[in-house]
Amino acid sequence: MTQYVYRFGGGVSDGGAGDKNLLGGKGANLAEMASIGLPVPPGFTISTEMCTRYYEEGETFPDSVKAEVANGIAHIEGITGKRFGDAADPLLVSVRSGARVSMPGMMDTVLNLGLNDQTVQGLAATSGDDRFAWDSYRRFIQMYADVVLELDHGRFEEALEIAKEDRGFALDTELSAKDLQGLVAEYKALVEELWGKPFPQDVHDQLWGAVGAVFGSWQSERAKVYRRLNDIPGGWGTAVNVQAMVFGNMGETSATGVAFTRDPSTGERAYYGEFLINAQGEDVVAGIRTPQYLTLAARERAGAKPASMEEAMPEVYSQLAxxxxxxxxxxxxxQDIEFTVERAKLWMLQTRSGKRTAKAALKIAVDMANEGLISTEEAILRVDPQALDQLLHPTLDPDAPRDVLTKGLPASPGAASGKAVFDSDTAEKRAAAGEAVILIRIETSPEDIHGMHAAKGILTARGGMTSHAAVVARGMGRPCVSGAGTLAINAREKMLRVGSREVREGDIVTIDGTTGEVMFGEVPTVQPELSGDFGTLMEWADAKRRLKVRTNAETPLDCRTARDFGAEGIGLCRTEHMFFEGARITAVRQMILAEDEAGRRAALEKLLPEQRSDFAEIFRVMAGLPVTIRLLDPPLHEFLPHEEAEFAEVAQAASVDVEVLKRRAAELHEFNPMLGHRGCRLGVTYPEIYEMQARAIFEAAVSLDEAPVPEIMIPLVATKRELELMKAVVDKAAEAVFAETGKRVDYLVGTMIELPRAALKAGEIAEVGAFFSFGTNDLTQTTLGVSRDDAARFLTSYVEKGIYAKDPFVSLDVEGVGELIALAAERGRKTRGDIKLGICGEHGGDPASIAFCEATGLDYVSASPYRVPIARLAAAQAALRK
Known part of the structure; x- marks a missing residue:
């Protein structure tokens, strides 16, 4: 019989410590902490396998699992000496989720489970504290009604606020036992009104309701969104952890907190965290009360008055350290740690590898390697390549003027400007329309996950450095300022006030997540400095990777940026981008409108010096490195005007009648241009276009003292014959330039493999082409029969339904497109042993796709300039894992 329940604590371990796939991260780490002698409240874990079975069996639990859970409860009772449901000395438990990877705030938790109208009296008697007992019961009903019964959470919050207002209190800790007893009665009445039944008094019914709700939260909308954003498979499921309650709300000698062993924002080797006296864990992470600092140094640095834990509880703090x-x-x-202090006794509730910013990840990895705690190989593997994106973009100019509205807590570093929005739906909608937005909330909740992802930055009035907003923002790489308490936010009116000043929806604001400043208007930025820990880790990574990393670039600025980021050449220079600049578009249009070859050549003669100048500038930046230049690829109609005014302007410039121009545009119109007259088909029809481009390339190359190695790429080849014809055009232009100048340069002619037929016939095509560059954007389109421009309407649904594991335009479809690439590589090498192989689609900057390229033995990947460091690190990780 399959085992689903695993006990821990009190010297007992049912195995699986460290098995995160089975027990989830939380359960595995609880078992492991208990096994190394740390103070962990006893409990048990219901495995992730039960999560899958729960849904398969119609959200029910088999009798065998109920028996295992009963044994788990008996295990906790034996260690604590308390009994579940006992009116005299009740055992209370927490029921918490625990996926194999951290998903902060995305799934549900129920605390203080086991309280009812009888056991609350027993808890009051055994604790000697009526207020504590009724506060715990109040919290339990509120949480259970929200998580399990799915009742309107706002109604309970409203009742609590009214109770405080009626008594003139600001904090719930000021409510007396009698006040809380009255609030419990209100809560129970609310449950009966909203649910239609009394609040459940049977503790076993409570337990199974909570276990089902926590399993059910795996399929909540916010959890699905988080999984999609973080590439977490839906089939993993979550575990459920049931654990004896320990209480941080038992007076001034009790507390709860969240802490990190190093600073998750900077990576500094200093304890970092927050705590609250006389509180439960949800109070810290929900941001309902502003927490206190863990260390004296952090309190003094922030200029805060409330005592740190180091000062208020020195003995417990020493144990915690x-x-x-x-x-x-x-x-x-x-490590990211949750702890509770119950009447001066420390209990560990959780540990996990802490989420951190990219800057912190780099520093922690490099420092730990230098400390001898991990190897340099482990340090390379510790940093998420995608997270480097946080470091590669501009930050606020320190010398620029700033109209500072207020200052909050620097919860997640980086800076962002955008239009103020006050709800997540608006943030998502405006971002989808191309606007930069800053999401402003009183406090964020897991339901805000989609808005947080859409926003450039996040600003909250409440919450500390370990609040939901802070943790999720750091994980996403979004700048965040939290706990900006001077903000008066009116979400309904879509505005905020700071003193006499107002910010309304659509106004531009800037936040600095490194300093905590909130500013009105947009503040200029400066480029980052990529040295120190970044440089060290990149040096280690470069020593381990096999794949070369090039860039996709066609302007000198992009080329310089890419070289600064460590690019080893250009893998894709798109020449058509050069045709749209300035007066060139007029010459291009004249070429298109020409009635014969002579007219086309006359127009192309005007473009030749411009193209030559472009290539010379690129070659200077890339001196000594390979430069792959793709000859003209898009259909000609893209260069023609569309609006009436544009037609008149072009007709005048080209000295042709408007009607002639319109007729020519109609002749060039294609119903499916991406599969039409483009790529090498243009060169076959109008070889003079490719002849001009080849001449420009070679004239630029021979004009330089240190020439690169031009790799001339013929796009959209489907047959060997197409490449033969186009190579002949390029070779003829090269020999003409060499003869005229008396200088020669080495060069290669190859093709972009972006059609399934080309992949299948790669062996023949390699007889002509010296290199293959896989154009994975178009190869994905033509293999899947899906338009990249139109796929957004349905691909999200396809990913959610498991048809594709990820968006195939973001991460390579290894099973389909990948198989064609592997096949083409194998057949190309069989024909030409020294053939050069790389990819130049957007997948060149995707770590999962880079791992495939390493496994397939390609020679290089090419990525956009700002993704070059990501590709370098991902290539090193792929080599190490291989």
């Missing part, structure tokens, strides 16, 4: 060192040494990584 010892636990930090134990955990970091044991796991060999920065």
């Amino acid at each position: 010892g636990v930090f060192d134990t955990l970091e040494t044991h796991y060999r990584d920065m």
Whole structure:
């Protein structure tokens, strides 16, 4: 019989410690902490396998699992000496989720489970604290009604706020036991009104309701969105952890907190965290109360008045510091820890590898390698290549004027400007329309995940450095300022006030997640400096990778940027981008409108010096490196005007009648131009176009002292004969230039493999082509029969339904498109052993696609300039994993 329940604590471990696939990250780490002697409340984990079975069996639990859970409860009872449901001395438990990877705030938790009208009296008696007992019961009903019964959470919050207002209190900690007892009665009445039944008093019914709700939260909309954004498979499921409650809300000697063994924003080796006296864990992460700092140094740095934990609870803080060192040494990584202090006794509730910014990830990896805690290979593998994107973009200019509205907590570094929006739906809608937005909320909740992802930055009035907004923003790489308490936010009116000043929806604001400043208007930016830890890790990565990394670029600025980021050449220079600039478009249009070859050549003669100048500038920047230049690819109609005014302007410039121009545009019109007269088909029809481009390339190359190696790429080839014809045109132009100048340069002629037929006939095509560059954008389109421009309407649904694991235009479809690439590579090498193979589509900057390229033995990947460092690191990781 399959085992679904695994106990931990009290010297018992049912195995699986460290098995995150089975027990989830939380369950595995609880078992592991217990096994190394740390103070962990006893409990048990219901495995991720039960999550799958729960849905397959219609959201029910088999009797065998109920029996296992009963044994788990008995295990907790035996260690604590308390009994579940006992009116005299009740055992209370927490029921918490735990996927194999951290999904902060995305799934549900129920605390204080086991309280009812009888056990609350027992809890009051055994604790000697009526207020604590009724506060716990109040919290339990509120949480259970929200998570399990799915009732309107706002109604309960409203009742709590009214209770405080009626008594003139600001905090719920000021409510007396009698006040809380009255609030419990209100809550129970609310449950009966909204649910139609009394609040459940049977503790076993409570338990199974909570377990089902936590499993069910795996399929919540916010969890699905988070999984999609972070490439977490839906089939993994979550585990459920049931654990004896320990209480941080038992008076001034009790507390709860969240801490990191190093600073998750900077990576500094300093304890980092927050705590609250007389509170439960949800109070810290939800941002309902502003927490206090963990260390004296952090409090003094922030200029805060409330005592730090180091000052208020020095003995417990000392124990906690010892636990930090134990955990970091044991796991060999920065840890994110949740703890509770119950009447001066420390309990560990969770540890996991902490989410961190890219800057912190770099520093922590490099520091730990230098400390001897991990190897340089492990350091390379520790940093998420995609996270480097946070470091590669501009930050606020420190010398630029700033109209500072207020200052909050620097919760996630980086800076962003955008239009103020006050709800997540608006943020998503405006971002989809191409607007930069800053999401402004009183506090964020897991339901805001889609808006947080859409926004350039996040600003909240409440919450600390470990609030939901801060943790999720850091994980996403979004700048975040939290706890800006001077903001008066009116979400309904879509505005905020700071003193006498107002910001309304659509106004531009800037936030600096490194300083916590909130500014009105847009602040200029400066380029980042990529040295220090970044340079060290990149140096280590370059020593381990096999794949070369090139860039997709066609302007000198992009080329210089890419070289600064470590590009080893150009993998794709799109020449058509040069045709749209300035007066060139007029010459291009004259060429298109020409009635014969002589007219086309006359127009092309005007373009030749412009193209030559472009290539010379690129070659200077890329001196000594390979430069792959794709000859003209798009259909000609893209260069023609569309509006009436444009037709008149072009007709005048070309000295032709408007009607002639319109007739020519109609002749060039194609119903499906991406599969029409483009790529090498243009060269076959009008070879003088490719002849001009080839001449420009060679004239530029021979004019330089240190020439690169031009690799001339013929696009959209489907047959060997097409490439033969186009190579002959290029070779003829090369020999003409060499004869005229008396200088020669080495060069290659190859093709872009972007059609399935070309992949299948790669062996024949390699007889002519010296290199293949896989154009994965078009190869994906032509293999799947899906238009990249139109696919957004349905691909999200396809990914959610498991038809594709990821968007195939973002991460390579290894099973389909990947098989064609592997086949083409194999057949190309069989014909030409030294053939050069690379990819130049958008997939060249995607780590998963780069891993495929490493496994397939390609020679290089080519990515956009700002993704070059991502590709370098991903290539090193792929080599190490291989």
